[in-house]
Amino acid sequence: MTSRALSRSLDPLDDETIVGFLLRLACHNGTNPAQIAARMGLMDEAGNAPGVVSPWLLADMDKPRLVRTARATHLTVAEASKLLLAPMGHKYGLVSRRYWPWTSPQQLARPNRWVFIRTSQYCPPCLAGDDDSLGRLYGGAWKRAWRLPVVFACSRHQQLLSRTCPKCRTPGQFAPTGLIARPGTEDLHPAQCRAVSPALHTGRGRRSVCGTDLARIRPTRLPGDADSVGVLLALQQRLDALLSADGPQKVNSCGQLVPVAQYFIDLRVVATLVLASWPEASGFAATPTLAQAIGREADQRLRDSRRRTSGASKRPYGINSLLAPMESPLTMGAVLGIAERMLDGREKQWTRRAVGPAYGSALTLHRDTFQKLARLPGTSSALQEVLGVAKEATDSSSAEIYVRGPRNG
Ligand SMILES: [Zn+2]
Ligand SMILES: [Zn+2]
Numbered sequence: 446m447t448s449r450a451l452s453r454s455l456d457p458l459d460d461e462t463i464v465g466f467l468l469r470l471a472c473h474n475g476t477n478p479a480q481i482a483a484r485m486g487l488m489d490e491a492g493n494a495p496g497v498v499s500p501w502l503l504a505d506m507d508k509p510r511l512v513r514t515a516r517a518t519h520l521t522v523a524e525a526s527k528l529l530l531a532p533m534g535h536k537y538g539l540v541s542r543r544y545w546p547w548t549s550p551q552q553l554a555r556p557n558r559w560v561f562i563r564t565s566q567y568c569p570p571c572l573a574g575d576d577d578s579l580g581r582l583y584g585g586a587w588k589r590a591w592r593l594p595v596v597f598a599c600s601r602h603q604q605l606l607s608r609t610c611p612k613c614r615t616p617g618q619f620a621p622t623g624l625i626a627r628p629g630t631e632d633l634h635p636a637q638c639r640a641v642s643p644a645l646h647t648g649r650g651r652r653s654v655c656g657t658d659l660a661r662i663r664p665t666r667l668p669g670d671a672d673s674v675g676v677l678l679a680l681q682q683r684l685d686a687l688l689s690a691d692g693p694q695k696v697n698s699c700g701q702l703v704p705v706a707q708y709f710i711d712l713r714v715v716a717t718l719v720l721a722s723w724p725e726a727s728g729f730a731a732t733p734t735l736a737q738a739i740g741r742e743a744d745q746r747l748r749d750s751r752r753r754t755s756g757a758s759k760r761p762y763g764i765n766s767l768l769a770p771m772e773s774p775l776t777m778g779a780v781l782g783i784a785e786r787m788l789d790g791r792e793k794q795w796t797r798r799a800v801g802p803a804y805g806s807a808l809t810l811h812r813d814t815f816q817k818l819a820r821l822p823g824t825s826s827a828l829q830e831v832l833g834v835a836k837e838a839t840d841s842s843s844a845e846i847y848v849r850g851p852r853n854g
Contacts, residue, residue: 451484454519455579458586462565463503463514463528464624465587468635470518472583477631482624486513498624500562503592505531530560530589536688537593538706538823559594559713559770564616566591566606566774568599572636573660584636584660587618590688594770595709597777598681605665605677605774613655615640627654636660665774668734676731677778680785698788699796701827708788710823715784715800717818720746720776721767722806726783729799735779742776767810768818788828797831804832 453474457466467485471478482488482498487510506514506529515525526532537560565587572587574580590596591606598605609616619640620626626639633639633656642655667674686692687705695702698711719726723743730736749766771777790796807815819832829835 449484450517450519451481455583457520457524457528460588460590461528461586462530462589462592464565464618465635466518466528467625468587469583471631472635475631477629478625479628482628485517486510487624496628497622498628500620500624502624503530503562504560505529528589530592533589533593533688534706536690536692536705536709537595538710561592561594561770563619564608565618566596566608567617567659568602568604568606569660569662569664570602570604571599584634587635590685591617593688594777595684595712595781596681596688597774597781598678600678600682600685602664603678605667605778607659607662607665608774610638610640610655610657610659611662612657613638613640613642615642615655617659630654634658668732668738668775670732670734673732673734676735676782677775680778680782683785684781697791698825699827699831700790700792701825703825703827707823707825710821711788711825711828712781712784714818714821714824714828715787715803716771716780717768718800718803718807718815719780719783719787720771721810721815722803725803725806726787726799729783729786730779731782735775735782738773738776739779739783742772745772768814793827793831796828800831 451470451474455466455469455473467478467481471481474481479488479496487498487502487506488496502510511522511525514520515522518525567587568591571585574583574585596606607617615638617638618626627633627641630639633654636659638655638657638659640655642653667677687696687708692705694705696705696708697703698708703711719729720739720743723739724736727736727740730739746767753766771780787796787799790799804815804819807818816834819834820829826835
């Protein structure tokens with residue numbers, strides 16, 4: 446299939462996703478995102494309904510498609526591939542080839558629990574864009590980093606990220622099917638919420654789009670005390686540095702230098718244990734405010750989990766709700782701060798004393814699930830040793846439960 450190149454293209458912005466780029470291109474060409482997606486050759490993914498762009502193209506695409514996309518948008522293949530999440534796997538462990546089965550098609554074809562494939566967090570001032578002519582016209586980038594739960598704050602604007610539209614409460618960039626909501630609607634700015642707002646349904650069956658300008662909303666409120674704010678923003682800066690392409694390749698986890706991608710998987714495992722076993726690790730909270738935030742979410746999750754497992758189906762979704770990323774950027778930062786401190790121990794013995802009680806308490810909640818979590822593919826051998834699972838062979842099929850579920854972003 447050949448796609449005609451667009452008459453007008455744009456340079457991708459720093460860390461821009463393919464969704465954000467596509468939305469800006471649609472505005473720049475005076476058309477709708479569906480037209481642009483078709484011209485970029487994104488519409489014909491096998492198994493998709495006609496006219497639907499697979500949400501997985503956000504993460505990765507095969508080489509022939511990438512070449513078509515690059516050609517249609519006047520980019521080099523290297524530039525086009527930078528719009529995808531897959532290259533971030535090198536640092537995040539998302540799809541890194543080194544951590545099989547993260548690269549397998551089966552893994553990529555399922556929502557990953559700690560990557561927001563179907564929604565995006567956002568920083569309003571970042572979305573407003575730079576004060577140059579293109580920035581004023583189309584706003585800033587919808588960033589790839591906002592798809593990672595470990596990015597919970599904007600270091601540049603010193604504020605927590607937002608997850609939902611304040612008006613209609615729909616998660617940022619959520620599309621009921623496909624990659625972009627209402628792809629046939631052309632008069633929306635890239636920063637506008639494209640969700641259908643139930644409050645805006647009009648009389649004759651026509652449904653209206655929310656349209657809230659997400660670049661102009663009030664930022665998510667930071668905690669009232671300066672200590673908590675300082676702790677959260679400093680943590681985000683350290684995580685940003687690890688994720689950055691020119692950051693270190695290795696970092697300490699449980700007293701051993703491990704690849705950064707492994708570290709982020711360790712961080713995810715320990716953060717999940719901290720939340721599931723709360724208040725076991727409350728002594729590690731940096732401030733009372735952050736401990737309270739975690740406590741609120743831990744209670745909520747336990748209630749959710751029990752409600753989901755009490756139905757007739759007995760499917761593991763109740764447990765899945767204990768494994769998903771935290772519900773708010775504030776709790777995300779608060780829990781990650783504790784996990785970071787636990788992994789930072791200079792020797793395994795110390796980390797074992799720190800993480801052990803949380804792991805033990807999580808096992809009483811659901812032994813099988815948390816044992817599997819401890820053996821999550823990609824965790825460092827140091828953490829596996831700390832959790833006492835180092836000798837066990839990693840069962841690749843066991844990862845499925847952690848990457849599937851109704852609460853994925
Ligand atoms: Zn920002
Ligand atoms: Zn909205």
